[in-house]
Amino acid sequence: MEKTLILGNKPEKWWIKDLGETDVLSVPNFSVGKNSDISNFVRELPKDIDCVVIDADSLYTENIELPLDLALQIRLMLRECLHTSLSSIIIVSDLSIEAFRDYGVKSMILMTRKVSLVQSEVVCEVIRNSAPLSPGEYVEGFLNLIKIEPQQKIEGRHSIANEWGAERLGSVVCPDRKSDIIPLKTSSSLYFRYCNLASLNADEVRGIINCKSQERIESKEIESKGVKFLLIDDEADKGWLKVLSVLMPDAEYDVWNTPIQSYDDINSEIRNNIKSRKYDLIFLDLRMAGVSEESVLNPEDFSGMRILRGIKKVNRGIQVIMLTATNKSWNLKALLDAGANGYYMKESPEYHFPVTYSEQNANALIETIEACLENSYLQDIVAGVAQLTLPADSECSDNIYNQLKIALSLILKAKTNADYAFAYISLEQVFEIATSSLIRQSWNNGRYEFFFTEDTHEKCRLIEGGKDKGLLDSAAQWKKVSAIYYQLYGGGDSTFSAKVEYLISLRNKYIHPGTEDKPVITQVDFQNLFDVIVLFLSVFK
């Protein structure tokens, strides 16, 4: 006889005595539906049992389905019970098998391999001939035979998908604390347990029972000191706030979790915070109106899309990561086109993604968050553009503004160094537009108005017939910019000239590298160039 364990409350029964020396474990009075209590009991079972015998008739009378529950939990708790999950399960009852029908998936366990319902009269013989499942039989004869559905049909799907998604992210981000992410009641539900196993193959089952699965235990964290994020999700309390807080432990945050239809439904305090650039990053759920959006097909009709547009209207540069369970490419494209800076696909329990996908998905989210945090300066740049005072000449002003828009559109979508370089080159063009227009306009009575006398800038000046006619149009760009700045500002930042020379030479080296390697241009360079342009344009106030 294999290693056998009897779960029952009457060890004095005749057939248990006939079996001889066997371990008997008493079973508490679990109420119907108390999966978390049952799973706590099953978790404590020995891990090396070949045959589990459930003495159904000795268990709590009010809960007829309890033996089925126990059998199902033993099978589903593979990661906790290890080899015992593959044991041969024998339910002993003198009640007709009809008594155990009509309990949905719990009854279905009787149809799977090596789970049998036997009368006490034959139980000893059945036990003696029992053998545990092989990993392959576990997959073919159990996982592939049953299908467990969520209990609640409509809101349930929305809610469960959220909890499942948060749990999956938590399993990668904080495997040691994933039990804190969602309530035990949910994580121990039959549906969650089933979904956690459904994609396994025989080798993976073998790896788990031999404790060879390489589960990481270290948490992943993002440097988040000084970061403030806003989470807009009607299911924020379904684990999302917890998992994001674990991911960014030092960040401050605000949460909006009331179902809403549009941006204007958010309270004025949070809207003011968005507008005044108080947040570095916003996480926004696509379906903020809950169940009512289950059947939405047009991406524009999602509440999250309307909220995104509202956010971007008041703060185009703020970084927004969409949280969504949608897997429709047209939805994701529409969101990115509307200005979303990234998205995280909440994993759905309906699609049995392998563990490796969860890891890739979580890592992609971490990269997206890090990129967004690096780009949080963009909201200052966008706001800076809006506050610029441009030259009085309307043509020059229009051209500068259009060039700034081009540079902004490039930087807002920039992800690579090449993207940053092209945004940078585009931004530098503002100098070209401004200087050529201003110098042209400054021709007055046979001389240019812009000139200055410092030795280092002598070559800028046009000398004709011994007469100093001012700034030379063909002079180096940095000299022209510096000349205009110093003359109009009447002092100002004494290091301006050096900064401009460096920044413009960076652009020149990128465009005309010659035999050298092209320099790497980063978002920091873009930011520095933007600051200098702001300083330069400020002289027109």
Place this chain on the structure above:
Amino acid sequence: MADIVLIDDNSRDQRRSYGADYIDDGAYSDIIRHIERVNQSSDFTFLKTSKCVLIHDSLEDFINGHFDEHSHVAKDLIIHILDASHIPYVCFSDGHSYTDCDSDENIVSLKKSEFYIRLKDFLDCYKNTGVLQFLILAYGKNYRKVLVTKYVKALFQKFDSKRPADILTIADIKPAKSGEIHYMEKIIELSQPALGITYEDLLDYIEDNEVSVREFQSNINNIINSISLNGKNTYTWK
């Protein structure tokens, strides 16, 4: 006028999630009336003309335009009126994990999800037969099978130290002490009229004949099989 009154704040539109939006769609409006917003100032005179009331046990008072999760005065008031008027009621709530009745047979504890899952069968039964079958709410459409199985299990536990070939005695079947439920009597009640044998007849038969545990259990299991397949017992005791 609807005979059945459902009072549930339904604050998170849970009826929809439980698949019971047919209530709000008015599909059963001839027999059930639903009320969501009440407080202690509400007019409850309509309760006295109702045949039964189904009420959310954690019903929140609707005060100043919103539900107050800390105020349940209206619910207590309603139960008081129902008790005084002897109108049967059912209390359901997410917080209840098991089904329980009080001494007046009111269902005072029922899980909300189970209540809504079973409500349609309860309403269909009333619509078709005019009977308020609360057992449907308590145990589901196939309540006979649930009850019989429960009683059979308890009955079998009384003689589970006996081997299948052992002979049954009356003492194995009758309650061991006063106050204990007559499980066999309950089983027979739920199996009539087709069973064709009374409780007393059965006791006499067991006393006069050598009935083995195996044979007795087989007969009882035929009752379970019959109710399971047909919704009621069609098996005649042999």
